[in-house]
Amino acid sequence: MKQQTTxxxxxxxxxxGFSQMKLxxxxxIFVVSLLICELALISTLMxxxxxxxxxxxxxxxxxxxxxxxxxxxxDMFQCYDKISKISPDDTDSVFKEYRKERASxxxxxxxxxxxxxxxxxxxxxxxxxxxxxxxxxxxxxxGLQNMESxxxxxxxxxxxxxxxxxxxxxxxxMKSLEVDYPELQRLEKDYVERDSPAKQKxxxxxxxxxxSLGFAANIxxxxxxxMLFTRGITSKITILVDNTTRLSQRKPLNQVLTGNDEIxxxxxxxxxxxxxxDEAQKVRQAFVAMISHELRxxxxxxxxxxxxxxxxxxxxxxxxxKESSLKAERSVRRLIELINDxxxxxxxxxxxxxxxxxxxxxxxxxxxxxxxxxxxxETLKIGIEATETNVELVADPDRIVQxxxxxxxxxxxxxxAGEKVTVETIESDSYVEVRxxxxxxxxxxxxxDIIFERFKQVEAAxxxxxxxxxLGLPICKAIIEQHDGTIGVNSQDGAGSTFWFxxxxxxxx
Numbered sequence: 001m002k003q004q005t006t007x008x009x010x011x012x013x014x015x016x017g018f019s020q021m022k023l024x025x026x027x028x029i030f031v032v033s034l035l036i037c038e039l040a041l042i043s044t045l046m047x048x049x050x051x052x053x054x055x056x057x058x059x060x061x062x063x064x065x066x067x068x069x070x071x072x073x074x075d076m077f078q079c080y081d082k083i084s085k086i087s088p089d090d091t092d093s094v095f096k097e098y099r100k101e102r103a104s105x106x107x108x109x110x111x112x113x114x115x116x117x118x119x120x121x122x123x124x125x126x127x128x129x130x131x132x133x134x135x136x137x138x139x140x141x142x143g144l145q146n147m148e149s150x151x152x153x154x155x156x157x158x159x160x161x162x163x164x165x166x167x168x169x170x171x172x173x174m175k176s177l178e179v180d181y182p183e184l185q186r187l188e189k190d191y192v193e194r195d196s197p198a199k200q201k202x203x204x205x206x207x208x209x210x211x212s213l214g215f216a217a218n219i220x221x222x223x224x225x226x227m228l229f230t231r232g233i234t235s236k237i238t239i240l241v242d243n244t245t246r247l248s249q250r251k252p253l254n255q256v257l258t259g260n261d262e263i264x265x266x267x268x269x270x271x272x273x274x275x276x277x278d279e280a281q282k283v284r285q286a287f288v289a290m291i292s293h294e295l296r297x298x299x300x301x302x303x304x305x306x307x308x309x310x311x312x313x314x315x316x317x318x319x320x321x322k323e324s325s326l327k328a329e330r331s332v333r334r335l336i337e338l339i340n341d342x343x344x345x346x347x348x349x350x351x352x353x354x355x356x357x358x359x360x361x362x363x364x365x366x367x368x369x370x371x372x373x374x375x376x377x378e379t380l381k382i383g384i385e386a387t388e389t390n391v392e393l394v395a396d397p398d399r400i401v402q403x404x405x406x407x408x409x410x411x412x413x414x415x416x417a418g419e420k421v422t423v424e425t426i427e428s429d430s431y432v433e434v435r436x437x438x439x440x441x442x443x444x445x446x447x448x449d450i451i452f453e454r455f456k457q458v459e460a461a462x463x464x465x466x467x468x469x470x471l472g473l474p475i476c477k478a479i480i481e482q483h484d485g486t487i488g489v490n491s492q493d494g495a496g497s498t499f500w501f502x503x504x505x506x507x508x509x
Contacts, residue, residue: 034218034221034222035218035222038218042218061115062188062191064115065112065115065116065188066185066188066189068108068111068112068115069108069112069181069184069185069188070185071104071108072105072108072109072112073181073185075101075102075104075105075108076105076133076136076177076181078101079098079101079102079105079137079140080136080140080170080174082094082097082098082101083098083140083143083144095144098140098144102137102140102141105133105137109130109133112126113126113130119191121187122184122187122188122191125180125183125184125187126184128176128180129176129177129180129181129184132173132174132176132177132180133173133177135169135170135173136170136173136174136177139166139169139170139173140170142162142166143159143162143163143166146158146162147159147162236257236263236264236267237263239254239257239267240257240263240266240267240270242254243267243270243271243274244270247270247274247277253270253271253274256268256271299332299335299339302332303329303332306325306328306329306332307329309325310322310325310326310329355395355396355399355482355483356396356398357394357395357396357483358394358395358396358397359392359393359394360392360393360395360397361390361391361392361393362389362391362392362393362425362432362434363386363388363389363390363391364397365397365400365401365404366386366389366404366423366425366434367386368397368401369401369404369405369408369423370384370386370408370423372401372405373405373408373409373412376409376412377412380412380413380415380417381417381418382412382415382417382418382419382420382421383419383420383421384408384412384420384421384422384423385420385421385422385423386422386423386424386425387422387423387424387425389425389427389432391425391427391432391505393432393503393505395483395503396479396483399479399482399483400479400483400503402475402476402479403476403479403480403487403501404423404434404436406472406473406475406476407436407476407499407501408421408423408436409472410472410473410499411436411437411438411440411497411499412438414438414440414441414497415438415439415440415496416439416440419438419439419440420439421436421437421438422435422436422437423435423436423437424437429505430504430505431485431502431503431504431505432502432503432505433500433501433502434500434501434502434503435498435499435500436498436499436500437496437497437498438496438497438498439495439496440496440497441493441494442491442492442493442494442495442496442497443489443491443497444493445491445493448489448491451473451489452473452474452476452477452487453474476501480501480502480503483503483504484503484504485501485502485503485504486501486502487499487500487501487502488500488501
């Protein structure tokens, strides 16, 4: 493959390709130079037009502000009239109209606050006006609450009593509003008249038209020049991009592009790379098949024999021999786990790890997982406890057990003897989060983002003693992500770790 690539590189660098490349470079320089000259002029004109547009926008914005101020004043005084002049003939619709207009007043006030944030004079008057409005609404809302629940005939008497008590304060607020409201209108009108760009609008519109025509002509000329120098390149790039997509989806590639240009050469190298990847994939598949058929089966038999021997099924053996036999059993079991992890990882990468989702109660899955690690718990003298949960999920229960067993096993391996591992469940509206909490050494910060990658483990003094293949967490991550979930870890050095995963509730309710 290396020899083919070298020969291909020589062909690509040949006379025809080099001449074509030089011509393209000249064309590109011509286009860029043209664009630079034109854009310098256009930038100058655009600056002037942009300034004119900003002035016009200021004028339009000010008119809109004035309209909103007028609307605010109209709605505010309407609210005051409805509450202060209520009569026995008024129906509940009066209160609904008051609330509607009150909402309109507050919406207009919020909008005006935002619009006048950069105008100090107007904003100062607006702040005083806002205080008056809040005081007035506080009183009117209170009167509304007192009258709304009463029969129509009783409202007038209550309104009279209410106004006699709170009327003076309401009147002061409205009088203040009557002073500040016209002042705000006056300031904004002065601002519009002082900064109006109407006199220059005609000239600027003409400038904009000329600028638009020149800009369009410049772009058209640049496009034509680019097309002349890049004819045929776009179609080849499209094929190359399509080949990239096909390679990622493991589909057959398009035919090799012909020609001596760089894109054709890149496509030929791409085909060579695809062939090499196919060959590597076949070798890997053969290797995985060999592991599955030639190693796992005999190792399983050896493990079964060692287990029987350690249980004295063939007669009692000397203590030293039994100690060596137990070590051998652990080594064989660890090797089997490594093989199983490799097979699972291969299936995950090939997209062949199928899921069998079905409804189940999370509490049952947690109990199954705890039973699966009970022997390890007894050996390491690590307790394990789980909080109660009644969550029902739709997922592959066996795969979720696989994830939990892996996280629990890791938690127990890195916990001091006598401690406990806790399995905690947190439920939200859209997902359920399962946490496996240990009281061990914790995961250093620099490893928290990489321990879910293949063959990545925390480098520590006890890492070798604890064992592990560096594949368990990546497999957990792949399983959870296949369920549209997420997985992660929270940890503090020396204070333990919390490995968690979240699964969407989906149709589980």
